Ligand SMILES: Cc1cc2nc3c(=O)[nH]c(=O)nc-3n(C[C@H](O)[C@H](O)[C@H](O)COP(=O)(O)OP(=O)(O)OC[C@H]3O[C@@H](n4cnc5c(N)ncnc54)[C@H](O)[C@@H]3O)c2cc1C
């Protein structure tokens with residue numbers, strides 16, 4: 320016997336755009352005879368922040384593929400297409416469908432974003448139908464686990480959390496000791512390419528050419544979201560579970576072994592280097608992090624990748640990814656409002672186009688608009704660093720990061736942006752602000768060689784804006800930096816400046832700010 324769509328469902332299982340896992344807790348007791356699935360596309364999810372076309376497209380096409388996969392199992396899926404009927408918000412669509420379908424209960428996995436979790440609670444309450452929210456088993460650390468980790472600690476640090484996770488989940492452990500006798504192999508990682516650049520013979524990452532479903536979505540996004548930034552000409556992301564697995568295999572075979580060494584390096588027109596490109600697949604829940612971690616550890620145990628690379632990679636997923644989620648849920652909703660440095664400017668307009676004469680920003684933003692992707696150091700030490708030095712309001716910076724990347728979901732984006740990159744949480748995420756002059760970018764990339772500015776100069780016509788704003792930042796935050804042992808040396812450098820030098824830096828920074836257009 321199969322479920323008849325007109326029958327009143329026992330459970331209506333609600334699936335959000337980043338919950339595309341048929342083995343999730345929401346389906347634990349799914350009975351195709353009595354239950355049905357509900358999914359909806361809603362334009363407010365693309366306009367709440369001014370999302371790029373790649374970001375809008377990846378969610379829509381991955382959702383549509385998931386719908387096909389569920390229907391292939393013979394399950395009933397009530398799916399609301401974008402533009403179908405009146406333009407309604409996600410929750411308005413849900414309320415209308417709940418009234419129409421009259422399920423006995425709603426079931427869902429915890430939403431990944433605080434505002435959505437609240438909105439779904441409220442919508443369910445307004446319909447009078449009980450909502451059963453299940454723990455998201457995709458993650459290795461539950462909210463309660465993280466709260467227990469945080470309890471009684473004055474200051475949280477990822478490194479200690481990560482060690483606990485390694486021990487608890489028996490990852491890269493030899494008995495009670497970490498594999499290789501150390502928790503961290505950073506000394507062997509994080510090199511720059513030098514003058515020669517990356518090996519040009521390595522195979523490019525595997526592409527996933529758009530199929531009919533994706534092509535339809537691309538046409539829809541180009542039509543409906545014409546004015547949104549970014550392009551879809553190069554869209555090639557994995558958008559099904561099977562393709563996500565192929566992307567993982569491709570990374571393990573061709574890039575994992577070199578991942579650690581080049582983790583922080585950047586190179587013009589080289590968007591991927593040795594990164595995995597797996598964040599979107601994991602965040603959409605097409606790929607289980609346990610599977611990724613186990614496969615990477617196996618590559619080390621079988622001698623296919625060195626420990627330094629594998630440990631560095633696993634730390635990102637078992638450590639950072641779980642840690643930032645814990646921070647997000649521990650501190651929301653107040654976290655969104657934090658602005659510890661009192662920053663206040665709008666972002667420069669070029670953040671939406673990449674049209675700037677600063678070569679590093681042009682490259683990082685250009686690829687962001689083309690692929691919806693930039694790797695971690697480009698996000699932290701190019702776009703993020705510039706926004707921090709520019710004195711951009713953290714809310715505006717957050718809105719940008721949430722809008723532009725294919726992997727952007729608030730639980731992971733917000734702590735990275737507001738905490739790690741902008742220091743707006745005053746030290747919850749990072750023990751110091753990540754500040755540097757243009758010389759850091761020069762050391763880690765070839766950007767400066769093709770730029771009209773000089774990273775060694777802080778004032779004058781060739782002065783690198785990163786370097787000018789870096790010194791300006793030191794002057795504006797001298798007292799705060801002097802109190803932190805990790806930045807005291809930088810504060811001392813500022814203290815050595817003469818009054819005339821200080822004036823020169825501030826004047827140059829003010830002129831530069833006035834010359835770069837910003838949205839009001
Ligand atoms: C300002 C800023 C904003 C960011 N916004 C996002 C975001 O919206 N979504 C997102 O998934 N990541 C975000 N990150 C973290 C990181 O930059 C991306 O996860 C990474 O660049 C994705 O590319 P990749 O899959 O090739 O990663 P790799 O370099 O191959 O790393 C492997 C995996 O580790 C995880 N990871 C690595 N670093 C982090 C981190 N700092 N926090 C959480 N997970 C991490 C990701 O799942 C990633 O797929 C942000 C970082 C910064 C500095």
Ligand code: SF4
Nearest residue numbers: 677679757767770783
């Ligand atoms: S000189 Fe400055 S602006 Fe130009 S690429 Fe280097 S860091 Fe970027």
